[in-house]
Amino acid sequence: MSNTSGSTYSATLPTFDNFTPVSFYVEATDSEGLTGRDPISGNYSFFVQDEAINSIAIIQATADGKAGASPLAGAGQVPVNISGIIVSDNSDGVIVLQEAAAAWSGVFLEKTSATEALVRGDSITVTSLEVAEASVASNSLTLTQIVNLEFTVNSSGNDTEQVIPVISTDTVQALQNGGELENYEGMVVKFEDVELVDRGAFGEYELQNVTADSSDGVRFNEDIRSDSQIGVPNVNYDYNHTVREGKTFDAYAIVAASFGAPKFHPRNASDIIAADGNAFTPVLDFSLTGPADSASIVADQDFTFTWNGSVDFDGDDVTYEWRLLSEDTTQVLVSSMSDSEGTATSLLASTVDVNEFLAEQGVDVGQSGSFVWHVRATDGSDTLGVRGSYGNFGDDWEPIYRHITIERAVITSNDFEAGTPDKFALEQNYPNPFNPTTNIKFALPKTADVTLTIYNMLGQKVSTLINEKMNSGFHIVPFDASNLSSGMYIYRIQAGSFTSTKKMLLIK
Structure with a gap:
């Protein structure tokens, strides 16, 4: 750098290639050794360009x-x-x-x-x-x-x-x-x-x-x-x-x-x-809708548990498991797929089943039992319970349970087990999921040759529960899966020309 006149100095920069960013600063030192810099911090800069970038x-x-x-x-x-x-x-x-x-x-x-x-x-x-x-x-x-x-x-x-x-x-x-x-x-x-x-x-x-x-x-x-x-x-x-x-x-x-x-x-x-x-995994954006939290229900008629549906990023089918637990959430008392396929976003609680359950829990007629319930979604690989909002300062979702009080009612008739049905029917097993026993109900409007068979998901027969002529009426057949491993099973009834198939889940 050279002094051109007075306090003015000049310098010639070297040649730079096209499209070159150039940064520079100027530093001066006086006779007493004091140094100044321009700019005080950072650099001046320019860009060399003689054609379109x-x-x-x-x-x-x-x-x-x-x-x-x-x-x-x-x-x-x-x-x-x-x-x-x-x-x-x-x-x-x-x-x-x-x-x-x-x-x-x-x-x-x-x-x-x-x-x-x-x-x-x-x-x-x-x-x-x-x-x-x-x-x-x-x-x-x-x-x-x-x-x-x-x-x-x-x-x-x-x-x-x-x-x-x-x-x-x-x-x-x-x-x-x-x-x-x-x-x-x-x-x-x-x-x-x-x-x-x-x-x-x-x-x-x-x-x-x-x-x-x-x-x-x-x-x-x-x-x-x-x-x-x-x-x-x-x-x-x-x-x-x-x-x-x-x-x-x-x-x-x-x-x-x-x-x-x-x-x-x-x-x-x-x-x-x-x-x-x-x-x-399934997306955790589904929520419980009914009954409301802390609801009190008299079990003198059927009622329904409902929730919003979830989805899976990968497009896998999502199924739902409804669960009723003790108030402290430490014990699962009842669990069931939402329907025979597990895809419904509701579960019907029949007055007969609810009162039978309350009786098993030692609840007298006119008295109430207090429980909590929630729903779990699965895509076949992961099972996730309905949860609350994500917290920024942690990596866990808070589980959501709804409290419910159910009063045991007086049941004057059993619509399923009394009288003669007007059509063939195969009901969902109860409880479901189960471990290791469950009950399978079916209805025969007339005498028929009946076969009730259990298969695994590979289509292999694992048990024949019934293979005989049966009278008309409502029937309940127990199934003990003590010798089977956990998993999904299929049960199929054939009564004359009537056939029906449903799924059940064994969890050990």
């Missing part, structure tokens, strides 16, 4: 490869010639453009009416844009996004996999340790063969490659928490409590940040993909 990497890459603002942030509107594929669209909550399956190759797009019309797989070319740094809620961090962009759509239905990089949890740890995870900021990435290793607070959970060398996993979260037009992922459920333990799966996620740390955000449930198509 042709890569997202030029927008995203910082000079040192570490966390920081885009070299084009604050540069105003600039001409570009960038082509890429939309890998996350407005239905996912955020819009992401990627040009290659490599670092620095993706960026958030501002939400406008034009960008919100884009869908995954659209190929676009951006010709003009401005780069902004969007603040992240509760952080000093920022996320780079393209705003005021002008673009054209080239084609639709393109394969997004060609621009989504596959990385490992070990790679993430190495990048984080070196402060270089900025390389993938704003990109959709893919992890292969990961498993759940921890459920945390605030909806976060930790995934790790099954072959990882590092003891640390990668934190997944459902909320990018941006204060800008970036938006947030379109997540409707708490994956923290629905990602299945002990399963190996692939996971796609957007690289962003929250609360001062990098986080990975799935776009929606389809981003968690188990090899066997079963990555999630």
